[in-house]
Amino acid sequence: MALLYGLIWRLLLILVHINRALVSWVRVRLRSWKGRLWERAIAALLLPLALAGFPDHQKKLNHNPDANAVTGNRAASRRSRWLSDGRSLEKLPVHVGLLVAEEEPSYTDIANLVVWCMAVGISYVSVYDNHGIFRKNNSRMLEEVVRQQQDLLGVDGSKYNVEVLSNSCDKHQHYVVSCRPTVKVLSPEDGKQSIVQAAQQLCRAVENKERSSKDISVSMLDVLLRESKNFPDPELVVKFGPVDSTLGFLPWHIRLTEFISIPSHRNVSYEDLLNALQQYGSCQQRLGQ
């Protein structure tokens, strides 16, 4: 009997996996089909006018926009579009966390996400994976972000200069100091381990009779965990990958954070991010009341 149930269970799991694969396949096809449909519609409408120069027109439609001579203009129009998208949202998070729960992260895609977040008007972006890969390759992440910044936002992307903070090393890689979008690279050490370190600090103060145990309060611990960087708590965490867990992401700071999932960060599109932000915009926080 147990064998039979075991078989049915395995079958159930297979069915769920097939269902998920189908859903994501349909999603991808729908997106590309919609895109092609739009282009085809434009082509069809313009066909009578473009009959003479039809081959040229087709070439223009398929032309890689980045190789276009008017790249600067395209970047500017993208920037203003993204900024207006940000403004049109009901509410915009001040700090967004990007939690990558997938093996072998793609630096380009993450950098894209970071740049889009900043372009839309989000002031703080943190990037996390539970193996600490991003932290180990901090400089590579930074290079990728700068590169994508230039690609997507154009040469005038200097308005969005990025301050990349890394905690464990003493040197901070500053680019610009004040009022700029800031990117933080996080690893599991920033989670429970930093709470433990704060606890050790307080206990050492108690050991040295500088403090009494009764003085320890939530706000005291909160201040210690915020360090000097004054990063606000993340209002939104966008989770990439099939794992339904926070995997150790900043346990103290996520008490009121909304979690929105996107199936994968590989080849993620701006629209995916915008959807997540729109979903966030419609969340209502009652704060206990």
Next chain:
Amino acid sequence: MSWIKEDELNLLEKISANVLKAGPMPKHVAFIMDGNRRFARKKHMERQEGHMQGFNKLAETLRWCKHLNIQEVTVYAFSIENFKRTKDEVDGLMELAKQKFLKLLDERDNLEKHGVCVRVLGDLEMLPLDLQELIAKAVITTKSHNKCFLNVCFAYTSRYEITNAVREMAWGVEKGLIRASDVSEALLSECLYSSNSPNPDLLIRTSGEVRLSDFLLWQTSHSCLVFQSVLWPEYSFWNLCEAILQYQLNYKSIQKARDLHQEHQALLQLEADRACVAEHLQHHGNGKPADAQRRQEALLHYTTCREERIQDFLEALKHKRDSYFSDLCSKDVLA
């Protein structure tokens, strides 16, 4: 309106339960029972009625968990933030809690029969004294039961819990039971209100909200999180099965992440111990660098002493917590 519902599952439910049990099952499930007030609005009833329906649903969910061999359940009944609600609503909830704990004491024989141990986690001093006394009685009455465990988080937020754990460790340092260097992730976990329970395998939040609202933030860092849009009073056996299935789909990857984290912890502890030993040898050595064998012996000795210190401290902490409950009970007896 009882805590214990004794009905069996129907045939279809039994079959589904058996299918699920063929796979890995969560041993500890946590629930954020959200949606009582929205349910009341939807059904045009009073808010208080919504909360009562919510309690009924809790009793039913416990029955399902028993049939699914889920031994431990933790629920978020009342947050410290909920004190911000109107006085009427807060008073209503306190009154409901009092009734429920009185009922629990009434049903103590039934609870003993099913082996249900009820624990209440939170900053209980914030509650009215009579409710604290009832809670103390309920906890002490069911203390020795060990078939299944229900943890009710009342006057609870995770940040207060973590802060309290840090305060307890500082108390231990003050009393000379432990040193500041003994503070570790494992020790902090032992000082939380939930120290008698393993970390939840699965956290379920109903009503469609996708946040944790200051609930078990430390304990659920590597748990499967399932957000379901059904309102809590409408929760069904099939919703629970759906959540468990999701747990099973995530099982391997979460287990891998947990193992990785534990490995890392063990490494950190070893490094910390080595650093302490090196410092000790430097201070008490005779200037010559110690050989590898001496270092190894010193490390073993240090680790053993540290573990003994921690055991003594945890005993003292347990005694302190038990006294809190027994004092409340005896106060009531005297009154």
